[in-house]
Amino acid sequence: MIKLLFFNLFSFFRRIFEAMNQEQKIDIRDLSLEEMGTFFADHGEAKYRAKQLLEWIWKKGCTDVDRMTSLSKPIRELLKNNFRLSVLKNEVSQTGSDGTVKIGFRMEEGGFVEGVLIPSGARSTACISTQAGCPLACDFCATGKLGFVRNLTAGEIFDQVVELKKVSEKDKQGSLTNIVLMGMGEPLLNYENVLKAIEHMTSPDGLGISPQRITLSTVGIADGIKRLGDDGVRFNLAVSLHTANELKRNAIMPVNKSNPLETLSKAIRYFYEKTGNRLTFEYILMKEVNDGLTDAAELARFCKAFPCKINLIEYNPVEGSRYQASTRELTEQFKTYLETRNLIVNIRKSRGKDIDAACGQLANKIKDKRSK
Numbered sequence: 001m002i003k004l005l006f007f008n009l010f011s012f013f014r015r016i017f018e019a020m021n022q023e024q025k026i027d028i029r030d031l032s033l034e035e036m037g038t039f040f041a042d043h044g045e046a047k048y049r050a051k052q053l054l055e056w057i058w059k060k061g062c063t064d065v066d067r068m069t070s071l072s073k074p075i076r077e078l079l080k081n082n083f084r085l086s087v088l089k090n091e092v093s094q095t096g097s098d099g100t101v102k103i104g105f106r107m108e109e110g111g112f113v114e115g116v117l118i119p120s121g122a123r124s125t126a127c128i129s130t131q132a133g134c135p136l137a138c139d140f141c142a143t144g145k146l147g148f149v150r151n152l153t154a155g156e157i158f159d160q161v162v163e164l165k166k167v168s169e170k171d172k173q174g175s176l177t178n179i180v181l182m183g184m185g186e187p188l189l190n191y192e193n194v195l196k197a198i199e200h201m202t203s204p205d206g207l208g209i210s211p212q213r214i215t216l217s218t219v220g221i222a223d224g225i226k227r228l229g230d231d232g233v234r235f236n237l238a239v240s241l242h243t244a245n246e247l248k249r250n251a252i253m254p255v256n257k258s259n260p261l262e263t264l265s266k267a268i269r270y271f272y273e274k275t276g277n278r279l280t281f282e283y284i285l286m287k288e289v290n291d292g293l294t295d296a297a298e299l300a301r302f303c304k305a306f307p308c309k310i311n312l313i314e315y316n317p318v319e320g321s322r323y324q325a326s327t328r329e330l331t332e333q334f335k336t337y338l339e340t341r342n343l344i345v346n347i348r349k350s351r352g353k354d355i356d357a358a359c360g361q362l363a364n365k366i367k368d369k370r371s372k
Contacts, residue, residue, distance in 0.1 A: 061162035131185025188224030229274030
């Protein structure tokens with residue numbers, strides 16, 4: 001009995017030590033080709049092993065060192081002893097009647113972020129998250145109710161694309177065609193990790209996806225938009241505007257108080273001058289909030305300053321929220337008004353209504369279940 005108790009205590013403390021040691025290790029996906037080459041050389045291995053390793057990680061999306069079979073077993077043990085590989089795990093999956101798939105990804109320390117696969121004809125779009133939770137607390141958004149947990153690493157952002165790509169190829173009988181960074185969080189508040197993840201998505205040494213098939217969506221962080229211009233990014237930019245009225249935007253999107261519309265407009269013009277990329281405005285139509293013709297007129301005036309297109313989006317109701325979707329009639333009137341001002345307008349229907357469609361709803365549901 002005493003021996004068994006001692007053995008159990010020994011096993012318990014060994015697991016704690018291993019966990020602490022694992023936390024101190026560097027995530028292997030945080031290292032560059034040069035850094036990995038130096039590591040291999042310092043341990044008596046050829047530098048070209050670094051290229052083999054990174055091909056497994058970024059081109060093949062491998063998240064298990066033991067499956068990297070072009071590396072010898074001693075090299076794999078060397079890697080496991082010196083590094084960790086922190087990945088998101090596909091823990092919860094929902095499939096809607098329209099084919100939309102929502103996945104709850106579990107982070108290593110617990111907690112969830114969401115990724116969505118949206119099939120539409122020949123297109124298959126992955127909508128991915130860049131933060132766990134969100135610090136911006138837009139009044140109509142389910143993610144805002146979670147608060148902010150942390151930034152996702154470049155590897156964790158990349159993981160969502162790899163997993164949704166697998167789902168698309170397996171279940172939807174087609175390859176992934178588009179990526180939108182429009183899930184949980186504000187991408188421009190996680191700038192370095194987001195751009196590093198996109199680099200691996202687009203690189204020939206990574207997934208090789210065209211930058212023109214990737215869209216980063218921001219609520220309008222002016223400094224971040226200008227920084228994208230300075231960096232000469234080649235992917236698409238979308239701004240979640242939702243109203244071009246200063247007072248209304250202050251009320252529903254607190255970020256507008258530090259990034260007012262005039263400042264945002266100047267940043268967008270700067271971005272266009274630097275990149276030549278026409279941007280998209282995302283505009284969720286909410287009943288008796290921002291769906292009137294006066295709202296349309298304000299939006300038209302704001303959009304005339306630069307080449308753009310406008311996506312009018314059907315609102316996905318959030319439990320406990322006071323907001324409702326606009327009517328079909330008002331949506332059509334809104335669209336027609338903008339078109340008479342020579343603006344390019346599309347209506348985006350809500351997808352996945354029967355599977356916690358709004359971003360953050362699934363994560364909130366999981367959180368509520370675990371707190372009970």
